[in-house]
Amino acid sequence: xxxxxxxxxxxxxxxxxxxVGSIIVVLGLAGRRPRWFAEARTLVFGMMAASxxxxxxxxRALITRDFTVAFVAENxxxxxxxxxxxATLWSALEGSILLWTLILCGYVVAVVLKFRRQGDDPxxxxxxxxxxxxSGFFFLLMLxxxxxxxxxxxxxxxxxxxxxxxxxxxxxxxxxxxxxxxxVLYLGYVGFxxxxxxxxxxxxxxxxxxxWLLATRRWTVxxxxxxxxxxxxxxxxxxxxxxxxxxxxWDPVENASFLPWLTGxxxxxxxxxxxxxxxxxxxxxxxxxxxxxxxILGTFITRSGVLQSVHAFSESGIGPAIxxxxxxxxxxSLGLIAWRGDELRSPGRxxxxxxxxxxxxxxxVLFAAFAFVVLLGTVFPLIVEAIxxxxxxxxxxxxxxxxxxxxxxxLFLMAVAPVLPWRKASGTVLADRLIWPAWMGAGAxxxxxxxxxxxxxxxxxxxxxxxxxxxxxxxxxxxxxxxGWRGFVGRTNGGMIVHIGVVxxxxxxxxxxxxxxxxxxxxxxxxxxxxxxxxxxxxxSTFRExxxxxxxxxxxxxxxxxxxxxxxxxYPFASQTIGIPxxxxxxxxxxxxxxxxxxxxxxxxxxxxxxxQPLIVWLWIGGLVMAFGTLLAVIPGKRRHPTSPTSAxxxxxxxxxxxxxxxx
Numbered sequence: 005x006x007x008x009x010x011x012x013x014x015x016x017x018x019x020x021x022x023x024v025g026s027i028i029v030v031l032g033l034a035g036r037r038p039r040w041f042a043e044a045r046t047l048v049f050g051m052m053a054a055s056x057x058x059x060x061x062x063x064r065a066l067i068t069r070d071f072t073v074a075f076v077a078e079n080x081x082x083x084x085x086x087x088x089x090x091a092t093l094w095s096a097l098e099g100s101i102l103l104w105t106l107i108l109c110g111y112v113v114a115v116v117l118k119f120r121r122q123g124d125d126p127x128x129x130x131x132x133x134x135x136x137x138x139s140g141f142f143f144l145l146m147l148x149x150x151x152x153x154x155x156x157x158x159x160x161x162x163x164x165x166x167x168x169x170x171x172x173x174x175x176x177x178x179x180x181x182x183x184x185x186x187x188v189l190y191l192g193y194v195g196f197x198x199x200x201x202x203x204x205x206x207x208x209x210x211x212x213x214x215x216w217l218l219a220t221r222r223w224t225v226x227x228x229x230x231x232x233x234x235x236x237x238x239x240x241x242x243x244x245x246x247x248x249x250x251x252x253x254w255d256p257v258e259n260a261s262f263l264p265w266l267t268g269x270x271x272x273x274x275x276x277x278x279x280x281x282x283x284x285x286x287x288x289x290x291x292x293x294x295x296x297x298x299x300i301l302g303t304f305i306t307r308s309g310v311l312q313s314v315h316a317f318s319e320s321g322i323g324p325a326i327x328x329x330x331x332x333x334x335x336x337s338l339g340l341i342a343w344r345g346d347e348l349r350s351p352g353r354x355x356x357x358x359x360x361x362x363x364x365x366x367x368x369v370l371f372a373a374f375a376f377v378v379l380l381g382t383v384f385p386l387i388v389e390a391i392x393x394x395x396x397x398x399x400x401x402x403x404x405x406x407x408x409x410x411x412x413x414x415l416f417l418m419a420v421a422p423v424l425p426w427r428k429a430s431g432t433v434l435a436d437r438l439i440w441p442a443w444m445g446a447g448a449x450x451x452x453x454x455x456x457x458x459x460x461x462x463x464x465x466x467x468x469x470x471x472x473x474x475x476x477x478x479x480x481x482x483x484x485x486x487x488g489w490r491g492f493v494g495r496t497n498g499g500m501i502v503h504i505g506v507v508x509x510x511x512x513x514x515x516x517x518x519x520x521x522x523x524x525x526x527x528x529x530x531x532x533x534x535x536x537x538x539x540x541x542x543x544x545s546t547f548r549e550x551x552x553x554x555x556x557x558x559x560x561x562x563x564x565x566x567x568x569x570x571x572x573x574x575y576p577f578a579s580q581t582i583g584i585p586x587x588x589x590x591x592x593x594x595x596x597x598x599x600x601x602x603x604x605x606x607x608x609x610x611x612x613x614x615x616x617q618p619l620i621v622w623l624w625i626g627g628l629v630m631a632f633g634t635l636l637a638v639i640p641g642k643r644r645h646p647t648s649p650t651s652a653x654x655x656x657x658x659x660x661x662x663x664x665x666x667x668x
Contacts, residue, residue, distance in 0.1 A: 008073050011061035011153035015146045018054030018105070021047045022140030029133040033126060041129055048109075048116045048132070051139060055109040058102055059093075062152060066092055071158035071167055075099060081171030081577060083552035088177035094186045095172040097307050097322065098152035103187065104303075105142040107194045112139060115198055119219075127216065130205035131198075138197055141329055149321030171552060174575040174582050181241040185234060189261060192231025193299045196268060198223040200296035203289050207340035212347050214279050217288070222638045224275075224292075225495065228268045229502075229634025235261050236509075236627030247570075247585035247598040249522060249615030251623065252513075254403040259382040260302030263375055267295040270371035273421075276495075277361045280426060283350040286341060287368065293337040298375075300330045305382070356428040363421035370410050370417070377406045408461065415468035415510060418503055419445075419475040422496075440478055445471030457515075465514030469507045476503035498637025505633055508626030516617040524600065528609045536616040538595055539563050545602065545610060552577070555584065556602055558610045562588045562595050570597040570612070594620040 025047035032040030065073040066089055069082050079096045080089065093099040112135045119128045146152055158167035176182050199220040206216040238261065243251035252258060271291040274284050304326040341348070356362060381398040388396050423437035448470025449463055457463050479500045484491030491497055525533040527542035534540075543559040546569070557571030568586040575582070588595040593616055600611040 006072060006155075007061045007065040007068075007070050008153045008155050011058045011065075011073075012151075014054045014057035014061060015143060015153065018051050018058065018109070019140060019143035019147055021051040021054060022136050022143055025051065026133060026136040026140065029129055029136060033129050033133070041124060041132070044132060044136075045116050045120070048112050048136075051136075051143075052109040052113045054143075055102075055106045058146075058152070059106045062093055062099060062102060063090060066090065069169075071169060072155055073152075074154040074156040075152050077156040077158060077167070077169050079172050080169045081552065082168050083577065084171045084177060085552065087180070087183055088172065091176070091183040091186075092172045094190075095176045095182075098146070098150045100186070100190075100307065101142060101145055101150045102152050104190055104194060105139065105146065107187075107190050108135075108139055108142060108197060111135075111194060111198055115201075127202070127205045127209050127211055127219075130208045131201040134201035134204045135197065138201070145322060145325060149325050168577065170577045171575070174553070174573065174578050174580050175245060177552070178573065178582065178584065179241055179245045181237055181244065185237040185241050188230055188237055189234030192227050192229070192234050193261075193264065193302070195223065195227025195230060196264065196292070196296050196299055198227070199271075199292045203292045204337065204340065207289065207337075207344050210344060210347060212285055212289070212344055214282070217275050217279055221275075221495070224268070224272065225634060225637050228265070228272055229631055229637075231261070231265050231268065232634070233627060233631045235265055236624065236630070240624055240627075243596075243620070244585065244587060247583040247596075247613075249520065249596050249598075249613075249617070251620075254378075254381065254398075254400055256382050257306050259378050260305045263302065263378055263382075264295045264298040266371050266375040266378065267291055267298060270368045270375075271295060273364050273371075274368045277364050278350075281350075281361055283353065283361060284365070284368075285348045285350055286345075289341060289348070291368075293333070294375075297330060297333050297337075300326060300333060304330060358424070358434075359428050360421060360424040360426045363417055363424050367414065367417050367421060370414050374407060374410045374414075377410070378403070381406075411510065412464060412468060415465075415472050415507070418472040418506070419468070422475060422479055422500065422503075437478075438475070441471050441474030444474030444477075445469075448473075456519075459518060462514045462518035465511055469511040469514075473504055473507040476500040476507070480504075493636050493639040495637045498633045498635070498639070501633030501636055502630050503633075505626045505629030505631075508622045508629060512619040512622035512626060515619045516623070519618050521616040522613065524611065524613045526603075526609055526611050533612075533614070535614050536593075538614075538616060540595075540597075540612070540614055542610060542612065543567055545608065556599075557584065558599050558602075558612065560586075560597055560612065562597075568597055570599045572599050572602065589621045591619075591621055593618040 025044045028040050028044045028047065031037070032044065062073070062075065064070070065076045066080050067086075069076065069080060071077040071080070075096065075098050079092050079099070084092065094103045112132075115135060116132065119125075119131075122128045160166055171177065202216040202220045206212050238258065239251040242253075242258075268291075271288060274291065275288055277284050278288050304323060307322060307326070357366075381402055385396050385398055388394055419441055420434075420438065423434070423441075425433060445467045449467035452463055452466035457466060477500075480491065480497060482491075483497050483500075492501070521536040523533070523535045525540070527533060527540075529542055529544045532539055532541045539562070541561045541564070543561060545556060545558050548555045548557070553573045553575045555571050555573045557569040559567040559569055561567045566588075568588055569584075570586040571584040573582055573584050574580075583598050583600075585596055585598045587597070596615040596617070598613045598615075600613055602610055
C-alpha cells in the first residue's frame with residue numbers, strides 16, 4: 005500500500021475516533037454512565053495510533069523520496085541531507101499541522117492515563133470531550149483544507165532526468181536548530197490545550213473553585229517551560245542563520261509565539277493568588293482561555309498566508325477555518341464565563357496593595373498590557389490592509405518604546421513580589437528582605453558604568469536586573485539552608501531559578517541592543533580591519549560543493565585566533581542564494597561575521613560585515629536556566645497545609661514567615 009493511502013487512511017481513522025469518542029462522552033455525561041468513559045478512552049488510543057501512523061507514513065515518504073505524495077514533491081528532495089530531510093515534515097503547512105496533531109494526541113493520551121482513576125468524574129469527562137473536539141478540528145483540517153497526503157504524478161524532465169523536488173526552504177536546512185526549535189515550540193503551544201480543557205470543564209460543571217487549578221498545575225508549568233525554551237531556540241536560530249546581527253525583530257511570526265508566553269506567564273503568577281486566597285477566578289479562567297486562543301491565532305497568523313497579503317488569505321481555505329475556530333473558542337468561553345458569573349465571585353479580597361497578592365495583580369496588569377501592545381502592533385497592519393488595501397508596517401521603534409517601560413516595571417516587581425507576605429506587609433519587613441537585593445542592584449549599576457555602560461536605559465536594566473536577581477538568589481539560599489536539596493525544588497523555589505534565567509536574558513537583551521557596533525569592510529587576502537577593539541584578518545576564500553548546495557566561504561580570523569568561515573550558499577533547485585553567518589562567541593561579547601558579496605571584478609576580495617554585541621551568549625544561558633528552573637518547579641516540594649481563603653487568620657506583618665521553601 006502506498007504512503008499516500010496509508011497516511012490518508014490514518015487521518016480518516018483519527019477523525020472517526022475523535023467524532024465517535026466525542027459522541028460517546030456526550031452520551032455518557034448525559035446519561036450518567038461512567039462505564040462509557042472507558043470506551044472513550046479506547047478511542048483516545050485509536051486516535052493516537054492514527055496520528056502516529058500518519059506521521060510515520062509522511063516520514064517514510066520523505067526518507068524514501070516518494071514523490072507520488074504531493075507534499076514530498078513540493079518540499080522534499082533527494083539532495084536534502086538526512087537530518088533536514090526528516091525535519092522537512094514541519095517546514096510547510098500540511099506537515100506542521102500533522103506534527104501539531106501528533107503532539108496533541110500525545111497530550112490527550114497522557115491526560116487519560118493520568119486521570120484514569122477519576123474516569124467517572126464529570127469534570128474529567130468534560131475535559132476529555134474538549135480534547136476530543138480540539139483534536140477533531142485538526143484532523144478535519146487535514147481532511148479538507150490542509151491535506152498532507154494528496155497524490156502527485158512525478159513525470160521525468162524533458163531530458164529524461166528523473167523528477168526531483170526543490171527541497172525545503174534553504175533557510176530551514178542550514179542550521180541544526182531547525183530540527184529542534186519547531187517541535188519544542190509546538191510542545192509548549194499544544195500543552196496549553198490541557199489547562200484550557202479543564203477550565204472549560206470547570207465552567208460547564210460549575211466546579212469553579214481551585215480544584216481544576218491543582219489538577220493542571222504541572223501541565224501548565226511544563227507547557228510554559230517548553231514554550232519558553234522554544235522561543236529562545238527560535239531567537240538563537242535567527243541569530244545564527246539570518247546574518248543580520250540580531251535575534252529578535254518583533255516579526256509577526258516571532259510575536260505569534262511570544263503572545264501566549266506573556267498570557268501564560270501572567271496565569272502562572274495569578275493562579276497562586278487563587279490557590280491561596282480564592283481570588284481572581286474570572287481573571288485566571290480568562291487568562292488560560294486567552295493563552296490557548298492565542299496559540300490558535302498564532303497558527304492563523306503564521307500559516308494562513310495573511311502575512312503576505314489579504315488576497316492570499318482569501319484564496320486559502322485554512323485561514324478562514326482557523327479563524328472560525330478561534331472565534332468559536334472565544335464566543336463559547338466568554339459565554340460560559342458570563343453564565344457562571346455569580347459562582348465566580350471571589351470569597352477573598354486584597355487587604356493591602358503592598359502584599360503578595362497586590363504585587364501579583366500589578367504583575368498581571370503589566371503582562372496583559374504587554375500582550376495588548378504586541379498584539380496591536382502585530383495585527384494592526386493586517387486590519388488596515390483588509391479595510392482599505394493600504395500596506396503599512398509597525399516597526400521596532402513602536403515595540404521598543406511601548407514595551408520598555410513595561411519591562412522595567414516587571415523587573416522591579418520580580419524583585420519585590422516574592423519577598424512580600426500575603427495580605428499585608430510592613431516597612432520593617434520590606435527593608436529587612438530587600439536590603440541585600442538592593443545592594444546587589446546598586447553594585448550591578450556601578451559595575452556596568454565601570455565597564456563602559458552609557459545611557460539611562462541599559463544602566464537601569466543592569467540595576468533592576470541585579471535587584472531582581474539578588475532577590476531570587478536570596479530566596480534560593482534561604483530555602484536551601486532550611487530544607488537542604490529540597491530548597492531547589494517545588495514551584496516556588498524552581499520559580500526563583502526561572503527568575504534568575506529571566507534576569508540573565510533581560511540584562512543581555514538590554515546590553516546587546518544598546519551597545520551593538522556594526523561595520524562593513526572590503527578586504528583582500530591578508531588585509532585587516534579594526535572594529536570595537538577587535539581585529540579581523542581576511543585569509544582567503546574557499547569554494548565547496550555539496551549534494552544540495554554550493555558554498556563560497558571566506559576565512560576570517562578574529563584577534564589573531566581561530567579562522568571563522570562566513571560565506572554565501574547557492575541552492576540551485578530552490579533558485580535561491582542565502583548567507584552563511586559565522587559567530588565567535590565569548591562570555592563578554594560576540595563577533596558575528598557575514599559575507600555580503602564576493603565582487604565579480606576582483607576574484608579574491610570580499611565585502612564583509614561584522615557585528616559586535618556584548619553578552620549575547622547570556623541570552624542562551626538564560627534560556628537554559630529557565631528550562632532547568634521549570635524542571636525543578638514540577639518536582640514536588642514542601643507543601644503548605646490548605647488554608648481557607650475566607651477564614652484564615654491574618655498574621656502580623658512583621659511576623660509573617662519568610663515566603664520561601666513552599667510549593668504554593
